Structure formats: C-alpha cells, structure tokens
Amino acid sequence: MTPSTARTATAPTADGDAMRRALELAALGPARGVNPRVGCVLLGPDGTTLAEGWHRGAGTAHAEVDALSKLAPGEAIGATAVVTLEPCNHTGRTGPCSEALIDAGVARVVYGVSDPGDRSAGGAERLRAAGVEVVPLHDLDQALANEVEAFLADWLFTVRHARPRVVVKWASTLDGRAAAADGSSQWITGAAARADVHRRRADADAIAVGTGTLLADDPALTARATDGDLLAHQPVPVVFGRRHVPADARVTRHPESVIQLDGRDLAADLALLARRGVRSLFVEGGPTLASAFLAAGFADELLVYLAPALLGGPRLALGDLGVPTIAEALRFDFAAIERLGDDLLVVANPVAARATRDATDPTEGN
Template sequence: MELAAAQGERVRGTTAPNPPVGCVILNAGGIVVGAGGTAPAGGPHAEVQALRQAGAAARGGTAVVTLEPCNHHGRTPPCTAALVEAGIAAVHYAVADPNPAAAGGAAHLAGHGVTAVHAPHQVVTRGALRAWLHRQRTGRPHVTYKLAATLDGRTAAADGTSRWVTGEQARAQVHAERAHLDAIVVGTGTVLADDPWLTARRPDGSLAAHQPLRVVVGTRELPRDAKVLDDSAETLLVRTHDPREVLAALDGLDDVLLEGGATLAGAFVAAGLVDRVVAYIAPTLLGSGVAALGDAGVRTMTDALQMVTEDVQLLGNDVRVSAVPRVSAGPMGGRGEAD
C-alpha cells in the first residue's frame, strides 16, 4: 500500500477534479509487475495505468489501490471493468469511495468473483488523498497553514527583515510541496512587505512543471510590477478579508496552502478554517519582531487551540512539525485526529 501511495503522491496536483489515486499490481507470485497513478482529467485512472504496465502478468494477481476502484462511466470506463477483464483475483483498497456516483466498486468486484478487501492505511489518508477526501466530506478546500519561524515564534526581525529564517533544505521542501498544490494564499500585506513570487521552483531555480494558483487576499492595491502579477503562474485577487469568502472563490480546488502573513492566518484560525499546520522551526532567537500568528480569537488558556502532532522531521538544522486540530478544540473544532 505504501508503494501505491507513492504513486498517488507522484501525480498529486495534476489530476483535478479526479482524486490522485495510486495503484500497484502484483502477479500471482506476489511480485510487483505494474504501477501507476491517475492521469490528468480525461486520461486513464491509476488502475488502468498499472494494468497496462503489467500486461498479461496481471492475470491471477492482486491490485493494491489507494481508493476503491470506481464503478461508473464518466470520461473513462469504470476501473472495475478493467480489473475484471484483466483477470485480477483480488483487490486491496485503502479508502472506500465517498462519492456516491463512483462508489460500489468493491461490491461489483465481489459479484464478479474478485476478492475485495478494505485495507485502511494511514499513509493514504494523510497523504495524496487527504485534501480530496476533505472536500468530499466538507465541500470546501483543505487548508494547510504553513509558517517558518524562530524558536521564539518570530517570522521576521524588528526591522522587518525575514530572509532567511530557515535553511536551504526547508525551503527546498516547501518548493517541492508547492509543485503539488492547487493554490497558495497570502494577504496584500505580505505582497507589499516581501514582494514574494509564490511559484514552485526546482533546485536550479527554474519553474516546476505545475504551478499553483497564486491568491492574494485584501483590498489594498498592489504595485503593477509586483512579482506575483507576472505571467509565471495565474494570480487571483480576492477583494475581501473574510476567509469564508476566500475559500468560496476557490471553488473546485482541493489543496490550498495558507502562507500568511500573521493577520490573515489568525483570521483563518479564528474562523475554524485551518485543517493542518506545517511549521518550519529554525534554532534561532530574535526576542522581538513579527509574531508568526496574529489574533486567532483566543482570549484565555482554556480557549487555546490544541493540536495533535502527526509528524516531526529534521531538515538540516531546522525542524518541520505537522499537526492537526484535536476534535472540538476551540474555533477549529470538529476536526479529527486521524484526518
């Protein structure tokens, strides 16, 4: 299943409106003979990609797929039919399809003599399918709040300088993540203060193949020569300060990265619209300067927003922490630890 999840991660950000599914095919002897991820909309799904690679070796084998195979005819034929036709003997899937139009694949497979096994795996629900599953459940994009801060929670020094808080490895990971996202959201204050480009770039500085939508929130006018207004990627200006209106403007998108600044991030947290926090922490002390998070609606310790740490990673001299809100924890209540 981890191999299948890696296939889904490989295509994340390119499959909308379809989910980024991954699949591997094992032959009757348990050897991997095919692997694939869902192609861009209109192209073959992960199961078909993997079956094509496997060829005749798939007969009598097992398909391991991150999402229950679809059982409807949309732009492409149902994956259940392709699996049955290929002679697959068993299908193991991590997530039952929550989309009523596509669900029912496991039952269809079982009805055609294929053993269908629901095999939940955290690497899938926390991986490429996380944002798509969130939209299926809530009807809105999944929002990850990303911040880079010092040990004492500062994102910039007292004079406003902020380059660079974290090291090269942390920055490289951020760019690699951007290349899989649907959108990056910042406020006009960040654009006016830092003039960010908000693109996904390779280690050599060139633009990645996929660029997320750049979203600038606020009512202040931007300079005509702002980097975020160039033609490297599409940019959307959302003239509001209401986080809910921002997400409404991103209808059809699944995976959104909130990069700040502190005021906008605080507004999203206060509105209960942050689904994950990814913090890059540098072993540096400033003592004064810009705080990472602005007013988030917390007035007392009992209202503090309790998070559950799901992953900690060392990146050079920096630490990356990924955390999700606890169930019913303050303004961000209603989220699950295992989301």
C-alpha cells in the first residue's frame, strides 16, 4: 500500500472518530506525573481500526508503540496513526515514536496537539522527511483540536512554563473579609459552595496552604464528598513556610505524603513541583500565601466564593500585593459567574493571559 493510496482511502470522518477514541484511551493513563496522557488508534487503508494503545506512565511504552505492539510485522504498512499528541522524536526511557512509526511502514499520521517539549518535539518533521503524510488535526477539525488541547491543558501548561498551572481560591464576604474579628471563618459560604471547592480540589494534582493557616485551622486538605467520604482522587498536600508541621496535624494523615517548601522562592518551588509531576496547584489559603502568589504573578486563575454577608474589620481575604497605585492594579477578566446556593462563584483569569492568547495564532499547536 503506497502513501497516496492511504490518503484517499482514509476519510476525515474516520480520522475524527479515531481521535475521539484516542482521547478515551488517553484518559486511561495516569492523570498525575511528568508524562502526558496519550492515546493512539491505528487505522487500516479502509478506515477500520487495526489496533489501539495508550501510555501507562513513565518508563512504559508510548501510545504509538503500544498500539504497534499488537500487530504482526508488516500489518501496519500503509496504515494511518491517529494520535492525541505529536509523536515524540527523542530517546528517553523509550525510543522515539516517530522512528517506530516509520519502521512499521505507517503511511499517514494525524496528531491532535504539537509537542511543546524542547527535547521531544520534532516528530512531525522527522515523519515528513521519511515520506509519511503528516496532518495536524486543526487542518481537519478545529473544534476537535481544541478538545484535545483542553484535555492536555495542564500538561501543556507545565511543559511550556516549567511550572504547574496555579489556581488561587478564597472565600469572602461582600466586603472582602475572610474571617471575623475573632478569627472565626467557618463557615462564610454555604454547603453548595463548599461542595464545589471539594470537587475542584479533586481535579487538582496538589493543594497548597501556608504554615499560618495550617497551624491556625489544622486543615485535612482532602477532597471529600458531601457525606464526608474521601473522593477517588486526592490532591497532594503542599505546605509553604518554614515553620514545622506538627506531627499530629491532620494533614499528616492525608492519603498522599506532605510536601513542605519554604516559600522564599516561589518560582523555584513551583519548578520543583513540576519536576515531581504536579501539573496543577490549587492554592487554598490563607491570605498571606494567596497574596504572595498574586504578587509574584503566579495566579493563572482565581476562584472567589462570595457570601452575601458583611463583617467589616481587618481580616481581609488578601494582604499587600505590592500595588502602589490604581494604574498598576492587577487586572483580571471575568471568565464565569455561577450561583451556588446563596453564594456566588466568580472565576477570573489574568488579562495578560488573554493578551497572550489573542496574540497567538489559534492554528498553531504550540
């Protein structure tokens, strides 16, 4: 089967169906870690599925190689490989997938997102140089390409920025208070808002508090259902600060081991978390830690839970941000506003992030 024959025999509809299946396969891989979740479907020249594969974690076969391993020698000649991520072009614990596809005789590759890695990128060029037809998914279906990008968003962000994506959350009254004058803060918001917080905790790789909040509130930092049971996925607890974590603190009984960082160099701390496989960090409290992330420019999304109450007094949700004048205010876009029981959730993203998105060619994978 020649490459040109494979091009005419594999229809775009088959490509799209295969990419959706590849996404399902990718979701079977580990959500946490330094490696992306990738799925691959191998199609015959008539568009039928020959084999499927996915990446099961660091040190295991990549999705393309996993799929190829299920075929006899020669069975992949003239096939189309539909992969959620551009085939890698480097040797790590495993060999380059671009070479494996070439050696197997694959005639065409459709990939969902370009690999932004300095070492791993270049697979598409290597495949083209070997005479393989390479099709970025956005050339066929931009909406589906966006879906694949969204699936890989946390991993892509971490690779591009060498740090996790950071979500900063707080709950406050309408006048911006996170606690009453006596320090009490449970509960500013209602049950629906708290349930939403726990759901978002479970979506994150890690959850962070400062030692001040840890010592004052003794939080468990777990993600729990409304009945108190632990949810299936638990974020890794991260404590920022130099004060000692007490041996009997509730967080020491967390299903995941505690990571403590001194917080003096947030950029270095975040880079370390990224190297440990943390792609998303949920910064939960308190005001000192939230303010530090905001002042350093490390807040990629804000989640502000607003209760219809007033407290007054000094206990603000945020402290000093290093903003001397209104002209230097940290500006955000409202991404969403949601009613949760009696409370409101405001989701906001930095204006600078919007400007970067607007300046980027939406057809580019990187």
